[in-house]
Amino acid sequence: MNWTDERVELLKKLWADGLSASQIAAELGGVTRNAVIGKVHRLGLSGRAKAVASTTPRPRKPRPVPSAGSRPVVVGNTALAQVMRPMVEPEPVELPDPVANVVPMAERCTILDLTEFTCRWPVGEPGKSDFFYCGSRTKTGMPYCAYHARIAYQPVQDRNRRRVAR
DNA sequence: CCCTGATTCGC
């Protein structure tokens, strides 16, 4: 997944909106929060709000590298994220939310698995085989994980705006 | 332990 102009633009927007790097990474799909942060720095967008006052120059550390068999390292379910992204015609309302596809497979659970600390955000069609709950960890006392909470409590038109007019 | 951004440096 390369940094197309469109993705960079979205990154800039979300960063300006104050979203965290991990949230932006989930929104973009196919990238980690490290990738987002790295890009932010390369774009010169860093220094948002409270710069972590690390006046102390961080000592560098030697990097032991696997060297031999370079492992693939799969990050998240990038496959699903990729499928969702290339939405050619943005239909206003009934689009499946790209959000649904950022939920890691490992976290997904049924209603029976839900606890006080698992995200209750439903994904898919209830009754269908692909239906599940997010299952990610929630903030204490919250019904949703940090990411879905943000969406759940966002005004509807605000949620749609991005898809419609981006 | 969860999370945040910052930084380095092999690729």
Place this chain on the structure above:
DNA sequence: GCGAATCAGG
């Protein structure tokens, strides 16, 4: 240029 690994901090 990219981003994993790692850091410092909340």
